[in-house]
Amino acid sequence: MATKTYLQAINDGLRQEMERDSNIILLGEDIGRFGGCFGVTQGLFDQFGEDRVKDTPITESAIIGAATGAAAAGLRPVAELMFVDFIGVAMDQLFNQAAKMHFMFGGKIKIPMVVRMPQGAGLGAAAQHSQSLEAWFMHVPGLKVVMPATPYDAKGLLISAIRDDNPVVFLEHKLLYGTTGEVPDDPYTIDFGKANICRKGENLTIVATSQMVLTALDAAEQLAKEGISCEVIDPRTISPLDMGTIIESVKKTHALLVVHEAVKIGGAGAEIAAQVAEEAFDYLDAPIVRVGAPFTPVPFSTPLEQAFIPNAGRIIEAVRKMRG
């Protein structure tokens, strides 16, 4: 097992799957010689050629639609959008076409495709290049939504996404690309809908996604010094969502904090909180609390952007408050 970055892990997954299955093609803006906006597809153009690593015009509807049609016709495309924010112009092709074709056509067409999109703030890229939009996708039946937090998860979940027969939205976090971890050299899969208990704990359950998993682990480490033992759970896929693991944890710790970088209102955390309230209310010793971004577009200037992104301090503060 080698130490790899999150970026290399995704690149690894793409390469190994493309070597395995010639039906897999990549398409997106600048993914060829340029190697992708953040460098994820580097080297793939040289290895697989322009028939399988296809540079597209800047034309997101055409990209997502071509991936959808190609999937319906038997390929297994992996499309990349440079930033998740650009899905807005292609949303019809994703949520009205790709996500619904299997159902609308009575289960007779499969759409095995992956849409990779980097999201998240922290690069000073401002309001149209920094959003976290997972709640949009989670709300659409027919889509699966994956949010890897570690290099290990990134590779395993990507390979699962490529092998899945459904449209999968694969949300990478820009700030995670450079993070490192142990990644097996051989291909492996991680089942969707299976949360990862990143840290065992007794006093409180923290559910966090994507980059916030690292922030939550940091907060948990600090809280441990105060004698507060937090269990940190990363659902890894928010659709399907492993509520079983979360509820089991809440039954043990009797308290739930949900953390995500997306704006708190209408976020994925609201769904998790609501399901716990429905299923495990009697086990709770305190109200469920959510930590998310304020209801504002992502700002540009560094102090504003830092104030936008939830940090360990806010998590610690929330936990202390919950414990009265």
Added chain:
Amino acid sequence: MSLSNEQMVGMYTTMVKIRQFETRVQGFFAEGKIPGFVHLYIGEEAVATGACAGLRITDYITSTHRGHGHLIAKGGDLKQMMGEIFGRTTGYCKGKGGSMHIADIDLGILGANGIVGGGGPLANGAGLAIKARKEDNVAVCFFGDGASNQGTTQEALNLASAWKLPVVFVNENNGYGISCPTSKSMAVTDIADRAAAYDIPGVVVDGNNVLDVFEAVSEAVKRARSGDGPSLIECKTYRWRGHFEGDACVYREPGELERWVEKDPIPRFENKLLAEGILTPETVAEIKTAVEKELETAVTFALDSPLPDPSDLTRDVYA
């Protein structure tokens, strides 16, 4: 492109089938027996028929919300189509799609589509798959004049041209995007002129002449099969019914419909075939009777089929 007598009789039969199918649906809708919306193709039969006449079963089509004609022309099964329109389990989509979402992957039908302009990018995807597998199949994208103004259609035309995809864009210019006439929705008179922007052939044909449509689309299909990329064929036609059934068509000029009814594509083709001795009054009657019988069977099949059980609701969300 020469056609055998048998092929021409086949095309005539397809047109009759579409007309009779639609007329039946119109009647059932008026009686309140069909839920939702239906968008009828009456008057436009020559387009789907001419365009699909030269296609293989392995070729793909993407259709529109006015899709019954395309599906029948590509070989769609009338029983399963009727079953779907009546929302029955035996329908093409088990009652989950309805009139606007019928698909048959085995016939290369990637679906009717409820979104105006939704099909172009999907047809390109099929074209991409054909190219990746080094086949000589094609994908035909049917789209209306309304869809021509959608960004998706223009994006699709651009990408298909840039990548030389084997896609034939068949525009059905029926004069209206819902209620808005083309004269008010676009500055160009001919949608085919837009092909120049993508450096692909743009051809205008009489969409009420099935042989003209066949010639033009076949030429484009030939070009696509040989690797020379997409074409845009504009078929000038007219929508006899409203945008949807129940539309009072207040936006039409007096006499407009009547002028187009005179150009009805079915008697036009029928008269030509009669004059050439390819059809006789007897064979015309036989064809119409046979189509009626087939439709009667389809309707009986649909009405005898069960409605879905509510427990089927959440099935087929995921593969």
